Amino acid sequence: xxxxxxxxxxxxxxxxxxxxxxxxxxxxxxxxxxxxxxxxxxxxxxxxxxxxxxxxxxxxxxxxxxxxxxxxxxxxxxxxxxxxxxxxxxxxxxxxxxxxxxxxxxxxxxxxxxxxxxxxxxxxxxxxxxxx
Amino acid sequence: xxxxxxxxxxxxxxxxxxxxxxxxxxxxxxxxxxxxxxxxxxxxxxxxxxxxxxxxxxxxxxxxxxxxxxxxxxxxxxxxxxxxxxxxxxxxxxxxxxxxxxxxxxxxxxxxxxxxxxxxxxxxxxxxxxxxxxxxxxxxxxxxxxxxxxxxxxxxxxxxxxxxxxxxxxxxxxxxxxxxxxxxxxxxxxxxxxxxxxxxxxxxxxxxxxxxxxxxxxxxxxxxxxxxxxxxxxxxxxxxxxxxxxxxxxxxxxxxxxxxxxxxxxxxxxxxxxxxxxxxxxxxxxxxxxxxxxxxxxxxxxxxxxxxxxxxxxxxxxxxxxxxxxxxxxxxxxxxxxxxxxxxxxxxxxxxxxxxxxxxxxxxxxxxxxxxxxxxxxxxxxxxxxxxxxxxxxxxxxxxxxxxxxxxxxxxxxxxxxxxxx
Numbered sequence: 125x126x127x128x129x130x131x132x133x134x135x136x137x138x139x140x141x142x143x144x145x146x147x148x149x150x151x152x153x154x155x156x157x158x159x160x161x162x163x164x165x166x167x168x169x170x171x172x173x174x175x176x177x178x179x180x181x182x183x184x185x186x187x188x189x190x191x192x193x194x195x196x197x198x199x200x201x202x203x204x205x206x207x208x209x210x211x212x213x214x215x216x217x218x219x220x221x222x223x224x225x226x227x228x229x230x231x232x233x234x235x236x237x238x239x240x241x242x243x244x245x246x247x248x249x250x251x252x253x254x255x256x
Numbered sequence: 257x258x259x260x261x262x263x264x265x266x267x268x269x270x271x272x273x274x275x276x277x278x279x280x281x282x283x284x285x286x287x288x289x290x291x292x293x294x295x296x297x298x299x300x301x302x303x304x305x306x307x308x309x310x311x312x313x314x315x316x317x318x319x320x321x322x323x324x325x326x327x328x329x330x331x332x333x334x335x336x337x338x339x340x341x342x343x344x345x346x347x348x349x350x351x352x353x354x355x356x357x358x359x360x361x362x363x364x365x366x367x368x369x370x371x372x373x374x375x376x377x378x379x380x381x382x383x384x385x386x387x388x389x390x391x392x393x394x395x396x397x398x399x400x401x402x403x404x405x406x407x408x409x410x411x412x413x414x415x416x417x418x419x420x421x422x423x424x425x426x427x428x429x430x431x432x433x434x435x436x437x438x439x440x441x442x443x444x445x446x447x448x449x450x451x452x453x454x455x456x457x458x459x460x461x462x463x464x465x466x467x468x469x470x471x472x473x474x475x476x477x478x479x480x481x482x483x484x485x486x487x488x489x490x491x492x493x494x495x496x497x498x499x500x501x502x503x504x505x506x507x508x509x510x511x512x513x514x515x516x517x518x519x520x521x522x523x524x525x526x527x528x529x530x531x532x533x534x535x536x537x538x539x540x541x542x543x544x545x546x547x548x549x550x551x552x553x554x555x556x557x558x559x560x561x562x563x564x565x566x567x568x569x570x571x572x573x574x575x576x577x578x579x580x581x582x583x584x585x586x587x588x589x590x591x592x593x594x595x596x597x598x599x600x601x602x603x604x605x606x607x608x609x610x611x612x613x614x615x616x617x618x619x620x621x622x623x624x625x626x627x628x629x630x631x632x633x634x635x636x637x638x639x640x641x642x643x644x645x646x647x648x649x650x651x652x653x654x655x656x657x658x659x660x661x662x663x664x665x666x667x668x669x670x671x672x673x674x675x676x677x678x
Binding site (some may be wrong): 131162163183191194231235 | 335612613615639644645
């Protein structure tokens, strides 16, 4: 389960940190969403920056958790940046497993999907704010 | 009890002879639940094969047998925790039942029974309830909610860097406003043993009622509720070789007289009219509905098994394993052992490896069929205090051996390779 790509994303996660709070000009919207896996102590905050056309301009995350959850979230941020909200909302469980590229045991599915769950929460929030 | 005799114990536990991918099960998660000996499994089978009927109501032979099994389990429990006089006799109700042992679904339900049954009738606005920073959520959340219901104040006894209760802080925390002190006897996350007897003594000075969360204590140390002089003592069957779905609340008769039931229905009533009813005597007053009869039937052999080993021996055996585990863990790089230098501990140890999440530690061990627990151990406030969101925990019981510890360490060594840490 701890393949090279997963370890790499765990040790040096992509887009780890905060987005500049100065963003927000020209109709851009910044969303921050927290999510956690209470059973094992994975806790993350995801930030996404959406422009006035509904395109995900940037994303970042902070928090702590196991290798699987961190790697999955890191890979997810790579995947969503540059996509429209519509396109990105098509990302499902299957895509996450594909990105991870390894067999995830039943006990770790919540870890693998925590990032996606967080992202879906962000999409819901942006929908509520700006229903299309 | 020598290590040699303990080696043979594994043969009494069918599940420990199982293998996954040719790897034998190394079960080190006993604080979560314990495995069951053949005699307990057989007792469950025997109950449903030839002893099953509902209790307390029937006149036919089978019902008498079931009732006898259930009530004699109550007596076994009373003797196991010292709720007896010098002649090993418990307090009996006017109906001839063991009055001070109430059967519940588990420790959590026991504590909730105390919170609703005693708390609602005896706590008022401005009263204080004292717990500790070590508490499992089951001995914390019910009191949080009681405080909200009644406008009472919740206070916490602090712990030191060794995970041990700071007794010297007690004077600042106990006053005549303190009406209840509810403390764990052994921390499920750290394994530290609390000075409950002293805490109870101080609580009694101000007339406070005392509750001991004995979920980890009852399996690990000899318990004597008369010596402790606590008003309530709660524990579960499944952590001491018994079945799941069964727990105990020891409750002094004079405290029960000040309690109301919080579950109503069959078995706990005496007379039922259209608009009101009267209650049965202790302990049935607090046991609504059909109880876990099969559970009680299987608890008796579990207690017998432990009595044959001797609880002092059980404690020493598990503590020795913890000491051995700590010695071996210390040789691993970047390891953090919680409550490492605690003086009063039992067979539980929590640890972390810098740069690796506890969950990943448990996963790597799981691949070698070594079962440990990773997470907050239902003690989030404690985890926050320790500055972590999760720890890895090994908890030992009667059938564990040094070889089990060696197997766990072997697996742990792989983590350094996998995560490329040195």
